[in-house]
Amino acid sequence: MxxxxxxxxxxxxxxxxxxxxxxxxxxxxxxxxxxxxxxxxxxxxxxxxxxxxxxxxxxxxxxxxxxxxxxxxxxxxxxxxxxxxxxxxxxxxxxxxxxxxxxxxxxxxxxHPWRFLPSIQSVKRSLDAGKLGQAGLLRIHRWLPPGADVESQAERILPDADLACWLFGSAPESVWSLQSAANPGYIQFHLGFANDGMAMIDIAASLPSGGDYFSLTMIGGTGAAYADDHHNMNLLYSGGQPNAIRTSQGRADLGGQLQEFVDAISEQREPSVTPTDTATAVAVVEHILESADNRQVIGGKEGN
Amino acid sequence: MAETKTFRAGVFSVVKHCYLPRAVAAHPRFELVVVTDDADQPDWVHERNQKFADEFGIPYVRDVAKAIAEYDLDMAAVSPEAERHCDLAVRAADAGLHVIADKPMSTRLSECDRLVEAGQRNDVKFLLWNRNYLPAVVQTKEAIDSGAIGELQAIHVDFYFSKNAGPPKGSHAEGDPPINWLDRQMEAHADGSDGGVGKEAMGELEIEGIYPLGYIHMLTGQNVQRVFARTATHFHQANVDNDVDDLATVSLELGGGVVGSLCIGRIGAASHPDIGEIKIHVIGSEGGLVITEARPEVSIYYRDQPPLEFKNERIANENDFLLMDDFARALDTGSEPILNAKAGRDIAATVFAAVESGKTGQPVEVDC
The missing domain is CATH 3.40.50.720 (NAD(P)-binding Rossmann-like Domain)
Incomplete structure (x- = not known):
């Protein structure tokens, strides 16, 4: 124990x-x-x-x-x-x-609790089992109310940068980002991975208070996975237009992460998330912000 | 009741799946009176034209000028191979005919420019076929126009068609000849997946990009000014052999400070239970919109259901009828159709810029 x-x-x-x-x-x-x-x-x-x-x-x-x-x-x-x-x-x-x-x-x-969400775990298992074939396109939309979670944009985009690296199994070769002049809480980034993999991610911290939204699609060569809040909405009727209410994934993310920590100690092995993973994601975040500031492709190659 | 004119339409080639001339025929303000094409077209083109003419009980004339001269046409429904779209459309416009043309507008921007100029010179209306009247797209526009999400800041369209396109990537044995693009498209005619019919190979961006970019154009009212794209052949051997994309991602910078993106692919029938995952995400200053383009739909499952049959069916889809309504209104009142030649040309410019960006790995300014 x-x-x-x-x-x-x-x-x-x-x-x-x-x-x-x-x-x-x-x-x-x-x-x-x-x-x-x-x-x-x-x-x-x-x-x-x-x-x-x-x-x-x-x-x-x-x-x-x-x-x-x-x-x-x-x-x-x-x-x-x-x-x-x-x-x-x-x-x-x-x-x-x-x-x-x-x-x-x-x-x-x-x-990295985002990796342990049941929906994300399901996508990763499908990918690892070869059901989806070679990873081709990762699409993420993540919208949050202002100030919902973190202090900086770098912290805000770290989870999705990490998910992209994790699902493709490497850091991207190229990074291109765009920001919105009218919305400082908005950023989108476009990552290019080896073997023609690509990720397109938009993050907004400007939703009205009251709810957030997350959608992740992974398209592989032989299949696709859709982890989408839009698919998981129920309806609440209480007068006027019905309200959408999302079915909760509970705190299985915290539980799964904690159990992985305990198991890694017990089994005297490296945990599934390491400081190297964090370092990789942090470096990608830096490139994302650099691209947004400089309006340049970071990394990249001649064509793709 | 006021007398309304019925517009006489000539079908200027009908080699693809023929939704366009069928939509013309189905609208009470229009009637098909002739199918026509150039005499020097190959036999398969004549066979398809003749078959369509026979179905509608109208003549097939292998001489476009003669059909124009003899059938008192008001308009042309242009649906040949993609590389002939603009040529037939320009000839119709030069004869004073209004034009509805299938997508893509062309395989070359210079051809699009020629069509825009011909339309202006002859003062005729042009409608590029699109899906902007799908119920969910209309709902999106209404929500934006109502101010429900404030000023539009970002827009994203996911457009994944879950259709196959011949043998999967990697299925060729060593020494097999590359798949001929036109042969593959002709084979695909049977199941309606021949959206890229023509001699010139086209990627998914070129074939289908008009639809999501048409949404973006209508919903934002802005042109795309700069793109950054990644393109890949991920699914289909025909695309590999012909060096054209079947998966692409495009970052978009539009006028008015709007940003956005397009993800598009022909992802294969196994990858979605319906026609595909097609969604619109819009972020405004006061909120956001998440729209599934296929809704409303009805789910139908049954024993021994064919595996490729969509299990969710679109319903209440009046897109084709409403496009024709829109065109009739344009002819009646002089208004501009929902996707006119200039807008279609600018969307084509965006597509070509994205293809170039995919090849160079660098952002590309759009020639608008």
Whole structure:
């Protein structure tokens, strides 16, 4: 049984606490809040530190591995501290400051929860099983309300850059991006991969508050997969025009990611998401933003 | 009740799947009176023209000038191989006939320019066949025009036709000769997948690009100014052998600061239960629209259903009728058809720029 410590907000602790009964070969044993006064009560009977520093200093013997759900700057700092104790780390808000830790001997799994969504897992399994043939075109539309999730555009587009690299199995050879002069929360990017693979992705952080939208299509040589919120809408009638309500995928993303972390520790193997993956996605994001700023094709080749 | 004129239409070649002249015939304001083509066309062209003429009980005249002179035509329904579209259309326009032509407008931008000039010089109306009157597309336009999503900022069209196109990529044995494009298109006539009929091979961008770009043109009211494209042959051996795309992605920069994209492909029958995944995404200053172009539709499943039969059928599709209504209105009132020669030409320019960008790997300015 692997003993897990969580460093997070109380709200995130609620989400992880709800997953406790599904977790195999691991249990929560410690909690440290990011915000003063935050409680890990949702995790059950756990040792509660007053802070991450206090957890690392005084409670290091009550946990075997650490899950960090923090902003980018804190996640890097805390992951480094945990690694120095020899504790495996699952760190959220992964960014460039986390990738530098990837060389450490201790297991470090960057959190890429978008990969663990049931819909995305299904697409990936179909691709890996050869049902779709060679990956040809990845199309993603992701629309969000303003300020819904992250602080910067780089953070906002990281998940989709990562999904593209993951599904094609490599970084793109060329990058072309466009922004909207009228909408600073909008960007679209056009990636070219080896073997004529291509991805076309648009991300808008300008929807009115109240809901988001995600659609992913993967077209392969022999089949296609459509993971599309539009297909998964139900209708609510409460006067006037009906409202579309999306069927939830629950928090299977968090659960799947956490189990993969635990399994990698148990099986003494590399996790399915590594700091190298994050570094690749971060580099692609930099190219996307560079292309948008410079209006130049980044990378590329003579024709395709 | 006011007397309305019935327009006399000549069918100027009908070698492809013949939805265009059938739509003309089906509208009460129009009547087909003759099929015509040039005498020097190959036998298969004459056979298809004759077959259509026989079905409608009208003569087939192997002399275009003679048909124009003898049948008192008001308009021409032009549907030959793609490379002859503009030539027949220009000859009709020069004879003072209004023209409806099948897509694509041409395989060459210079031919499109010649047609635009002929239409202006002769003051005749021209309609390029399109799908802008599909119910979901009309709904999209109504939503945008109503201001429901504010000022339009970005538009994306996914246009994947789940049709096959002969042997799949990689199916050729070593030493097999390359697939002849025209032979393949003639073979495809049986199942209506001969959208690229002609001697000159065309990729999916050239064959079908008019439809999604027609949506974008109508919904934004803007021309595309610059494109960046990637093109590939991913599915079909005929496309590989003839070096034309069957999958393409195009980033679009339009007038008015609008940006957008087009993803298009002939993805094969196995890849979708219907005619394909065709969607329009629009982002405005106040919201967004997600539209499935095929709706409304009805799902029909049954025992021993043929595997290639679409399991979801479009319903309430009045596109063909409404296009003809639109054209009749243009002839009656002098209004411009929903996709006129200039707009069709500018869309063709976008397609050719995208093809060039796909080859060079660089953005290309559109000649509009």
């Amino acid at each position: 692997i003993r897990l410590a969580l460093i997070s907000s109380a709200e995130t602790a609620q989400a992880y606490g709800a997953l406790s009964t599904r977790l195999r070969r691991a249990a929560w044993t410690a909690f440290a809040p990011l915000d003063s006064g935050g409680s890990g009560q949702a995790l059950g009977q756990v040792t509660e530190a007053t802070s991450a520093e206090e957890l690392f200093t005084n409670q290091a013997d009550v946990f075997d591995a650490v899950v960090i759900a923090a902003d980018q700057a804190s996640a890097g700092r805390l992951a480094k501290a945990a690694s120095s104790l020899g504790k495996p780390v699952l760190a959220g808000a992964a960014g460039s400051n986390l990738t530098a830790l990837g060389q450490a001997d201790t297991l470090l799994m960057p959190a």
